[in-house]
Amino acid sequence: MTTGPVAAPLTLACVCAAVVYTVGAARLRRRGDAWPWRRDCVFAAGCAAVVWGLAGPVPGGPFTAHTGRHLLTAMAGPALLAVARPLTLVLRLLPPGRPRRGLLRVAHSPAAGGLLFPPVAAAVDVGGLWLLYRTDLWEAAHRHALLGGLLELHMLLAGLLFAMAVCRLDPVRGRCGLPLRAVTLLAAGAAHAVLAKSLYLSGPPGTAFAAADLRAGAQLMYYGGDAVEVFLALVLAVQWYAATGRRRARQAARDAVPAGAR
Amino acid sequence: MSTSDPLAGTAAARHPEPRRSLLVCALVGAAVMAGVDEIVFHQLLHWHHFYDRSTSGVALVSDGLLHTAELLALVAGLFLFADLRRRGALVPGHAWSGAFLGAGVFQVFDGIVDHKVLRVHQVRYGVDVTPYDWAWNLAGLALLVIGGVLLARARRAGGRRPS
Structure with missing residues (x-):
């Protein structure tokens, strides 16, 4: 297993988060809130993906296995977690008081707004990946276990930041239109695809992976990235479809009222 | 068309949009052609290479x-x-024409810009690629011609329809 020192605490945190989410959602439903079951399932699936990537068995050579783990903990898992609207759930559960006010203050702070500005979130996420694979960072992370662990944590959080910034399902600071989010997804996806193709030819500096392993890993990164990207694109498309339908229904309702009756 | 449409009967609904039908289906057609390229030529036949040196x-x-x-x-x-x-608002004639035009534009773009100008990868390796290039681009051209014919027909039909 190639997992670092943060794997065990992170796994524990994921299990706790899944339990808290499920119990919290059940409490919301008991008091009469509409909280679809599919969100519970999506959140549990996200936690499972992260845990699998951190501690589960992953097939393939060393580089392919690393890519698979990265795909699970830093891309698929965070995307699923973001879609389950964890912040909305917590804000609904917390009673009015200091913790809720504090959380809202953080969510609405300029720093959070800046980080959740889609291009910034994309730069943090994909930029970090470029640094990892195209500088000596990879080698350093494999020599110093703590650095490797911190990187793993960074990748998970950056993935979550990116998914939240693109999907905008939770109440955070600043509104952001669909075009900017879609273009950010396009740019991030392209940067990811280019990095994957370049890894096909040459691995991270200071490493000597077998060519077959490197190629399998690069292709897994390329097509796995596609899958997560399509998932995020579907989230955006559903948002647009629903919002357009609501707007038209409102317009139709207004048009149905005779002009004199307004 | 679904009969449970909440907008059915309102003034805004049932207003055909041929131009938008054409453009939207061109987008889908191009994307589907790209998917065929990825699945058939990259994954099934292994003719295209993932990375060309x-x-x-x-x-x-x-x-x-x-x-x-x-x-x-x-x-x-x-x-x-x-x-x-x-x-x-969907106009089927324009939609079909758009799908073929989109697929044809993608095929020709892929064949000329990707394969020849940028040389991202070739149609097939280890063989004389010339006949493959011709087949590739003529197939794209055929799609464009079909799309053009369908568009002309759709326009004629649209002109005849009492509005």
Whole structure:
């Protein structure tokens, strides 16, 4: 297993988060809130993906296995977690008081707004990946276990930041239109695809992976990235479809009222 | 068209939009053609190579952008199509013509810009590629011609229809 020192605490945190989410959602439903079951399932699936990537068995050579783990903990898992609207759930559960006010203050702070500005979130996420694979960072992370662990944590959080910034399902600071989010997804996806193709030819500096392993890993990164990207694109498309339908229904309702009756 | 459409009967609904039908289906057609290229030639036949050693940096970036754009176009196109149907604005003749035109534009673009100008990868390796290039681009041209004929027919039919 190639997992670092943060794997065990992170796994524990994921299990706790899944339990808290499920119990919290059940409490919301008991008091009469509409909280679809599919969100519970999506959140549990996200936690499972992260845990699998951190501690589960992953097939393939060393580089392919690393890519698979990265795909699970830093891309698929965070995307699923973001879609389950964890912040909305917590804000609904917390009673009015200091913790809720504090959380809202953080969510609405300029720093959070800046980080959740889609291009910034994309730069943090994909930029970090470029640094990892195209500088000596990879080698350093494999020599110093703590650095490797911190990187793993960074990748998970950056993935979550990116998914939240693109999907905008939770109440955070600043509104952001669909075009900017879609273009950010396009740019991030392209940067990811280019990095994957370049890894096909040459691995991270200071490493000597077998060519077959490197190629399998690069292709897994390329097509796995596609899958997560399509998932995020579907989230955006559903948002647009629903919002357009609501707007038209409102317009139709207004048009149905005779002009004199307004 | 669904009969449970909440907008049915309102003044805004059932207003055909031929231009939008054409553009949306062109987007879907191009994305589907790109998907066929990826699945048939990359994955099933293994004719195209994932990475060609003669690929330049510019070609790599353009390929990454195009590949991502194809995926997003497929999702966006299908939802725009669903929206057209929901409003009863879809014009089938223009939609079919758009699908063929989009597929043809993608095929010719892929055949000329990606394969020949940027040299991202070739149609097939280890053989004389010339007949493959001709077949590739003529297939694209055929799609464009079909799309053009369908568009002309759709326009004639649209002109005859009392509005």
